[in-house]
Amino acid sequence: MRSKFIDTTIELMRKNKNIFFLTADMGYGALEGLSEEFPDRFINVGVSEANAAGIAAGLALSGYRVIFYAQASFATMRCFEQVRLDIASNNLDVKIVGTSAGFTLCQYGVSHFAMEDVGLMRLLPNMKILCPGDILEAELATKFALKNQGPFYLRIGRTNNGPDVKVHSKNTLDISRIIKIKDGKNVALITSGSMMLTALKVKDVLESKGVSTALFSVPMVKPIDQTGIKKIQDKFKMIVSIEEHYITGGAGSAIEEVITGRNGAKLLKLGNPDIFLHVTGSRDYLLSKCGLSPVKIASRVMSGLKNKHNNSNEKI
Numbered sequence: 303m304r305s306k307f308i309d310t311t312i313e314l315m316r317k318n319k320n321i322f323f324l325t326a327d328m329g330y331g332a333l334e335g336l337s338e339e340f341p342d343r344f345i346n347v348g349v350s351e352a353n354a355a356g357i358a359a360g361l362a363l364s365g366y367r368v369i370f371y372a373q374a375s376f377a378t379m380r381c382f383e384q385v386r387l388d389i390a391s392n393n394l395d396v397k398i399v400g401t402s403a404g405f406t407l408c409q410y411g412v413s414h415f416a417m418e419d420v421g422l423m424r425l426l427p428n429m430k431i432l433c434p435g436d437i438l439e440a441e442l443a444t445k446f447a448l449k450n451q452g453p454f455y456l457r458i459g460r461t462n463n464g465p466d467v468k469v470h471s472k473n474t475l476d477i478s479r480i481i482k483i484k485d486g487k488n489v490a491l492i493t494s495g496s497m498m499l500t501a502l503k504v505k506d507v508l509e510s511k512g513v514s515t516a517l518f519s520v521p522m523v524k525p526i527d528q529t530g531i532k533k534i535q536d537k538f539k540m541i542v543s544i545e546e547h548y549i550t551g552g553a554g555s556a557i558e559e560v561i562t563g564r565n566g567a568k569l570l571k572l573g574n575p576d577i578f579l580h581v582t583g584s585r586d587y588l589l590s591k592c593g594l595s596p597v598k599i600a601s602r603v604m605s606g607l608k609n610k611h612n613n614s615n616e617k618i
Contacts, residue, residue, distance in 0.1 A: 303434060303436070303437055303439075303440040303458050303459070303460070303461065303466050303496075304332060304401055304458055305332070305466070306437040306440040306441050306444075306466065307399065307401075307440050307441075307444050307456070307458055308329075308332055308333065308335075308336060310440070310441045310444040310445060311323070311336065311369065311444060311448075312335065312336050312339065314444070314445065314448050315336070315339075315340055315343065316339075318367070318448075319343075320365070320366055320367050321343065321366070321367050321368075321369065321448065322343045322344075322345075322361050322366040322367070322368045322369070323336060323337075323340065323343060323344045323345075323368075323369045323371065324344075324345050324346075324347060324354050324357060324358055324361075324368060324369065324370045324371065325344075325345075325346050325347070325354075325370075325371045325372065326346075326347055326348065326349060326350060326351045326354045326370075326371075326372040326373075326376065326377070327346060327347075327348050327349045327350075328346075328371055328372055328373065328401065329371065333371075345357070351372050351376045351377060351380045351381040352380065352381040352383075352384045354370055354372065354381070355370060355381045355384035355385050355388055355389060355396075356384055356388055358370040358388075358389065358394075358396045359384075359388035359389050359392065359394055359396065362389075362394035362395045362396050363392075363394065366395075367395050367397070367448065368394075368395065368396045368397065369396075369397045369399060369448075370396055370397070370398050370399065371399040371401065372399075372400065372401070373400065373401060373402045373407070373414065373416070374400030374401060374402055374403035374404075374416035374419045374457060374458075374459075375400075375402075375407075375413065375414055375415065375416040375419065377398050377399070377400045377419075378398070378400055378416070378418075378419040378422050378423060378455070379416075379418065379419070379422065382422060385398065385423075385426070386426055389453050390426040390427060390428050390429050390453050391427075391428075393428045393452055393453065394452075394453060395451055395452060395453070396453050396454075397447045397448060397453075397454045397456060398423075398453070398454065398455045398456070399456045399458065400416060400419055400455065400456070400457050400458065401458045402414070402416070402458075402459070402460075403416045403419060403457045403458060403459035403495070403496065403546070404416060404417070404459040404460070404495070404496050404546030404547065404585075405546060405585045405588045405589060406459050406460040406496075406585065408582060408583060408584055408585045408587075408588055409582050409583075410582070411580070411582050412578050412579070412580065415579065416457075417546075417547055417548045417574050418547075418548060418551070419455070419457060419547070420433065420455075420457060420494075420523060420545075420547050420551065420552045420553065421547070421548065421550060421551020421552055421555070422551075423455040423524070424523065424524050424551060424552075424555075424556065425551075426453075428452055428453055429453050429454070429455055429524065430447075430450075430452065430453070430454045430455070430522070430524055430525065431454070431455045431457070431522070431523040431524040432446065432447060432454060432455070432456050432457065432477065432521055432522055432523070433457045433494045433495035433496075433520075433521055433522075433523055433545075433553065434456075434457075434458070434477075434495065434521050435461065435469065435493060435494070435495050435496065435497070435498030435519050435521060436461065436466065436467060436468055436469040436470060436498055437466045437467065437468050438468050438469075438470045438473060438475070439470070439475070439477065439519065439521045440458065440466075442475060442477040442521075443456055443477055443521055443522075444456065446477045446478065457495055459495055459496030459546060460496060460585060461496050461498060461499045462499050467499070469483060469498055469499070469502070470483065477521050477522060478522045478527065479522070479527045479530055480492070480518050480519070480520050480527045480530035480531060480534070481518060481519045481520075481521065482516065482517075482518050483498075483502075483517040483518060483519055484502075484505060484515075484516055484517040485516050486505070486509075486514040486515040486516030486517070487514035487516070487538075488513055488514045488515065488538065488539050488540070488607075489508060489513055489514070489515045489516070489538060489539065489540045489541075489542060489603060489607070490515075490516045490517075490518060490534050490537070490538040490540070490541050490542070490567065491504060491505060491515060491516065491517045491518065491542050491544060492518045492519075492520055492531075492534070492541060492542065492543050492544070492553075492557060493517065493518070493519055493520070493543075493544045493545070494519070494520050494521070494523060494543070494544075494545045494547075494552070494553035494554075495521075495545060495546060495547075495553075496546050497544045497545055497546050497594070498519060500544065500589070500594065500595075500596055500599070501517055501544050502517065503596035504544070504596045504599045504600050504603070505517050506596075507596055507597060507600035508600050508603060508604070511600070511604060513603070513604070513607065516538065518530075518534065520553055520557070523552070523553045523556055524556065526553075526556045526557070526560065528560045531557055531560045531561060532560065532561070532564065534567070535561045535564060535566035535567045536566050536567075537567075538566075538567045539567055539607070540567050540568060540569075540570060540603070540606060540607060541557065541561070541567045541568070541569045541570070542569075542570045542572060542599075542603055542606075543557050543558075543569060543570070543571050543572060543573070544572050544573070544594070544599060545572075545573045546573070546574070546589070546594070547573050547574060548573055548574050548575075548576060549571050549572070549573040549574065549575065549576065550576060552573055554569070554571035554572070554573055555571070557569060557571075558571060570602065570603065570606045572593070572594065572599060572602065573592075573594075574592045574594070575592060575593070579591060579592065
């Protein structure tokens with residue numbers, strides 16, 4: 303998805319000379335084409351994310367549409383005060399792009415795991431959040447953010463260990479709405495961002511057990527498509543949110559806030575448990591440790607259907 307974001311950004315910067323690109327010591331092997339084509343609109347500020355946020359705010363106040371590109375854990379957490387005060391509170395036209403989200407940088411440990419970023423950005427007034435799940439959503443999310451005024455957080459993770467894939471069958475999607483990927487009757491899986499391919503595998507496991515399962519993507523987490531969420535709640539027996547983020551504060555929490563107090567499907571909220579994971583390994587290994595492998599997710603869904611309860615905090 304990173305390559306699709308960069309390619310789309312280059313395309314848009316060719317058309318709009320008002321777009322400025324900042325990075326914090328990122329993109330070697332990825333950003334050279336962009337920096338060479340737009341040397342007057344590209345700055346690498348080095349390992350200085352707080353400084354980058356301030357520069358982005360200054361450029362936005364000078365009339366530029368600014369992209370601030372850094373690793374997700376540092377673009378949101380290291381400079382949260384600057385993002386809050388300089389960018390969000392002034393409603394500035396800055397697009398914060400957090401790459402390597404979730405367990406993408408699986409070998410580096412807690413400092414590089416981005417599990418709180420969506421929750422932090424959801425707290426900020428004016429901030430809109432996009433979490434694309436395949437290369438088409440990445441392209442559309444980039445275009446949407448750069449077309450619209452105001453601060454955005456665009457979260458880019460890794461969907462698998464190989465090349466990114468296109469899951470959607472058609473190119474004309476409304477990235478601001480919940481999107482149906484597969485139809486079903488009993489359970490609705492709602493995935494946000496990098497867990498889309500995992501959710502497809504979960505659907506296959508559940509279908510093999512006789513559970514008719516629909517799959518939806520929610521690329522825009524804030525503002526979330528409340529009407530779409532309510533329609534799903536009214537139709538299905540269970541909603542299961544799946545994300546590579548802590549179960550607190552992310553897409554699952556946004557869905558929960560919409561459906562709480564309404565009749566209809568109950569929510570099984572799945573994500574990283576409320577613990578620091580002090581191990582490293584492959585992304586698949588870390589997801590499995592958090593109960594987010596396809597088999598483990600399917601097992602928890604089956605348990606929820608059997609027991610007719612929702613407990614997203616059960617032990618893994």
